[in-house]
Amino acid sequence: MNLSKIKTILLALGVTIMAFSMILFPEESFNASIRGLNMWWEIVFPSLFPFFVISELLIGFGVVKFMGVLLEPLMRPLFRVPGVGGFAWAMGMATGFPAGAKLSTRLRQEKQLTKVEAERLVSFTNSSSPLFIFGAVSVGFFHNPRLGILLAIAHYLGNFFVGLCMRFYGKKETRKYKQKKSLWMIFHQAISSLHRTRLINKKPIGKLLGDAVISSIHTLLMIGGFIILFSVINKLLYQLNITLLLAHATEYILMLFNLPKQLGVPIIAGIFEITLGSQMTSQVSAASLMQQAMITSFILGFSGFSVQAQVASIIAETDIKFKPFFMARILHGFLAAVITYVFWKPFAEKFHIVSGNNAIPVILQEHDLWWESTLHLFVKVGPIITIISLLVYIYFFIRNMDSTK
Incomplete structure (x- = not known):
C-alpha cells in the first residue's frame, strides 16, 4: 500500500x-x-470587514503601489520583499x-510579488x-489588561524576528535593487506608480466598491466556517479524551522547561484553536502568571x-506554498515564549502586571478601562455591524448578477 492510499484511509477514518x-x-x-x-459574529467580522474593504x-x-515605492528602501534590505x-x-x-495572508495573496495575484517573496511575506504578516x-485574552481571560502590553510586545517582536529569519528563505533568488536614490526621486516614482495604477484599473468607483465588499465577505464567511x-x-477531541492523551x-x-x-491540555487545545487554548491557560492555577503568559505567547x-487552515485556504488561490508559513508559525511560537520570559521581570515591575489595582498610575488605569470598554462595545455593536454588512453584500451580489445577464 503506497503513501497516498494510507493518507486517503486516514483522512476518511478521521472524518468518519x-x-x-x-x-x-x-x-x-x-x-x-x-x-x-x-x-465570529461579535468580534471577528466587525473588526476585519472594514479593513478588508479598505484594503x-x-x-x-494604487495607494498600495504608492506606499510600496516609499517603503522599498526599508522592506527590501530587512526582509527581502518589495515595499x-x-x-x-x-x-x-x-x-x-488572516489579513496578512489575504493581502499577500492579492499582491501575488496583482504580480507585485514573486512566488518566493509572497511566501516570505505571508510568513510574518499574520498576527x-x-x-x-x-x-479577549488580557481582559476577558486573565482579567489583567496590563498583561496585554507584554503579550503584544512579545508577539509583534517575535513576528519581526521571524521576518528577519525568513529573508534567508529562497536564498538563490536574485533581484536587482538600486538603493542609492534621493528622497525626491523615490517620492516622484511613487506618484508615477499611483497614477499609472489608477489609469490601468478602469473600473468605476461603484464597481470597485461592490467587488471589494463581495470579495471581503466571501473571505469572512470562509473564516467563520x-x-x-x-x-x-x-470540543470533540476533548470529549473523546484525545486531548488528554x-x-x-x-x-x-x-x-524540561520547569513548567507544570x-x-x-491548554497547549494541545491552543494548537488547534487559540481562543480556547488561551482561555484554558488562564485557568491553570498550578502555574504562575509568568508561566501562563509564556504558554499564551506560544499559542x-x-x-x-484553525487560523492555519484559514491561511491555507486563502493562499490556495495562488502558487504560494503553505510549508514556509507553517514552519514560521512554529518559530514564532517559541520566539514569543522566550521574549516573554526575558522581558517578564522588567515589564512586571514597570507596568504593575502582577500587583492588583493598588498604587497604579492613572495612565495605566485609563489604559485598562479603554480596552475593557472596547471589548464590551464590540460585543454589543458587533452583531449589528455584521447584519448590515451582510445586507450590503446581498445588494451588491444581486446587482452584479443582474449586470452579467
Whole structure:
C-alpha cells in the first residue's frame, strides 16, 4: 500500500470518527458551534470587514503601489520583499488573522510579488490583532489588561524576528535593487506608480466598491466556517479524551522547561484553536502568571490549526506554498515564549502586571478601562455591524448578477 492510499484511509477514518462523535455528543457539538459563531459574529467580522474593504480599495486605486515605492528602501534590505509588503505587514498587525495572508495573496495575484517573496511575506504578516490580545485574552481571560502590553510586545517582536529569519528563505533568488536614490526621486516614482495604477484599473468607483465588499465577505464567511468547525473539533477531541492523551505526551517537554504538567491540555487545545487554548491557560492555577503568559505567547505565535487552515485556504488561490508559513508559525511560537520570559521581570515591575489595582498610575488605569470598554462595545455593536454588512453584500451580489445577464 503506497503513501497516498494510507493518507486517503486516514483522512476518511478521521472524518468518519468526527461524524460519529457529533452524533454521540450532540449537545457539546451544538454549544461549541454557538461559541465559534459568537466569536465570529461579535468580534471577528466587525473588526476585519472594514479593513478588508479598505484594503481592496487601496490596492485598486494604487495607494498600495504608492506606499510600496516609499517603503522599498526599508522592506527590501530587512526582509527581502518589495515595499508593498510594508502595507501587508502593517494591516496584518492592526487587523489580525488572516489579513496578512489575504493581502499577500492579492499582491501575488496583482504580480507585485514573486512566488518566493509572497511566501516570505505571508510568513510574518499574520498576527493577532491588538483587540484580541488586549480585549479577549488580557481582559476577558486573565482579567489583567496590563498583561496585554507584554503579550503584544512579545508577539509583534517575535513576528519581526521571524521576518528577519525568513529573508534567508529562497536564498538563490536574485533581484536587482538600486538603493542609492534621493528622497525626491523615490517620492516622484511613487506618484508615477499611483497614477499609472489608477489609469490601468478602469473600473468605476461603484464597481470597485461592490467587488471589494463581495470579495471581503466571501473571505469572512470562509473564516467563520473554519472558526466554527475547529471549535467543534476541539470540543470533540476533548470529549473523546484525545486531548488528554496528547497532553500526556507534552508532560516530559514541560518538565524540561520547569513548567507544570497541568499546562499540557491548554497547549494541545491552543494548537488547534487559540481562543480556547488561551482561555484554558488562564485557568491553570498550578502555574504562575509568568508561566501562563509564556504558554499564551506560544499559542498566539503558533496561531492554531484553525487560523492555519484559514491561511491555507486563502493562499490556495495562488502558487504560494503553505510549508514556509507553517514552519514560521512554529518559530514564532517559541520566539514569543522566550521574549516573554526575558522581558517578564522588567515589564512586571514597570507596568504593575502582577500587583492588583493598588498604587497604579492613572495612565495605566485609563489604559485598562479603554480596552475593557472596547471589548464590551464590540460585543454589543458587533452583531449589528455584521447584519448590515451582510445586507450590503446581498445588494451588491444581486446587482452584479443582474449586470452579467
